[in-house]
Amino acid sequence: MENQPLNQSPMLSESQLQALLRLKRHEQPPAGYYENLLNRVHRRQREEMLRRPAWQIALERIRAFFAPLNMDWRQAGAMAAILVAGIFAIRVAIPERVVDSAQVASIGEVGNPQSSARNITLQPAGAQRVADQQPQRIQRDPSAPVRFIIDTQPVSYERTQSF
Amino acid sequence: MKHSPRLYALVYNMTANHDDTDDLLQDIWAKVYRSIGGFRGQSQFYTWVHSIAANTTINFLKKRGRRWTMSLDDLDNGILQDKEFTELQAASTPVRDADLGELQKKINEAIQQLTPDHRAVVTMFDIQGMPHADIAKILRISEGTVRSRLFYAHKQLQAWLSEFAPIASNSNHA
Numbered sequence: 559m560e561n562q563p564l565n566q567s568p569m570l571s572e573s574q575l576q577a578l579l580r581l582k583r584h585e586q587p588p589a590g591y592y593e594n595l596l597n598r599v600h601r602r603q604r605e606e607m608l609r610r611p612a613w614q615i616a617l618e619r620i621r622a623f624f625a626p627l628n629m630d631w632r633q634a635g636a637m638a639a640i641l642v643a644g645i646f647a648i649r650v651a652i653p654e655r656v657v658d659s660a661q662v663a664s665i666g667e668v669g670n671p672q673s674s675a676r677n678i679t680l681q682p683a684g685a686q687r688v689a690d691q692q693p694q695r696i697q698r699d700p701s702a703p704v705r706f707i708i709d710t711q712p713v714s715y716e717r718t719q720s721f
Numbered sequence: 722m723k724h725s726p727r728l729y730a731l732v733y734n735m736t737a738n739h740d741d742t743d744d745l746l747q748d749i750w751a752k753v754y755r756s757i758g759g760f761r762g763q764s765q766f767y768t769w770v771h772s773i774a775a776n777t778t779i780n781f782l783k784k785r786g787r788r789w790t791m792s793l794d795d796l797d798n799g800i801l802q803d804k805e806f807t808e809l810q811a812a813s814t815p816v817r818d819a820d821l822g823e824l825q826k827k828i829n830e831a832i833q834q835l836t837p838d839h840r841a842v843v844t845m846f847d848i849q850g851m852p853h854a855d856i857a858k859i860l861r862i863s864e865g866t867v868r869s870r871l872f873y874a875h876k877q878l879q880a881w882l883s884e885f886a887p888i889a890s891n892s893n894h895a
Contacts, residue, residue, distance in 0.1 A: 568883065568886040569879045569880065569883050569886055570878075570879045570882055570883060570885060570886045571879075572875060572879075574885075574886070575847075575875060575878055575879050575882065576847050577805045577808070578828055578882060578885060579828065579832075579843065579847040579848055579878070580805060580847065580848060581803065581805070581824070581825075581828065582734055582825075582828060582829075582832075582848050583730070583848060584803065585733065585734075585825070587729055587733070587739060587742075587743075588739075591729075591743075592725050592726065592729075595725055595746065595747075595750075598743075598747050599747050599750040599751060599754075602747045602748070602751050603751050603754065606751060618755075621758070622758050
């Protein structure tokens, strides 16, 4: 401390000193100061938010999300370890299915688009047969003029208002 | 936000500068909003907020060092009606003779010579009238430490403000 107290008398008494210090209560901020304080705080928060990296904000949000759970991190860690051990135990207990060569061949056929069009269908078996009997598409001559053919016939030419 | 006037008084009486106080107060409220999730309710909200304010201000003062400018002409005219002030004027000729601005300047200069830790204790106890127990909780120190800091700070302030001591003939009335 640069300025050491001077041991000179007379000195202020304890109560006089306290009375002098209490005069500082009269030093007040400008009128209306507290009314705008909240707006200024919000503005500063937004500025701070823009300055901070995204990962920090994300981490803070995660913390805030888990905060109400009042979770002990040791308990959470133990729970996570038990879950991982459980998954590992299940994987060990249930052996993986052995894939034989016949299955591989059928998978290969399924992988072929032409064979898949033949084997995989959502239609009933009868419909599949009808589909097979339909004529093959005729390859169009690219030099021929384009013709538009309407395949379907209307059910009726009568206007709907007639009945 | 209802604690703002008390927080303002705490910060202002430690910094003696309105601009710094305004800046710090915004910083303090931003910190409070940010860490409200961590408030466990083990202490009163009032104590928790004051603790953030005191620590933020002490850290600021330690960084600022001795570079500071005082805000003057902020005295409320109410001081002239203050009972303690009129008693002081009656008891002490120097106080009576000093104008308000000068008195304010001297008191602030004396307080600013204290270390930030001592200043915090003096501000909370002498100016804001907080009990020792509350100050101890806010600063996370023992009540004994609060008392010893107060004792040391008072001794220094009494010496630095000795010019306002009543002269011998008036001291009996003090």
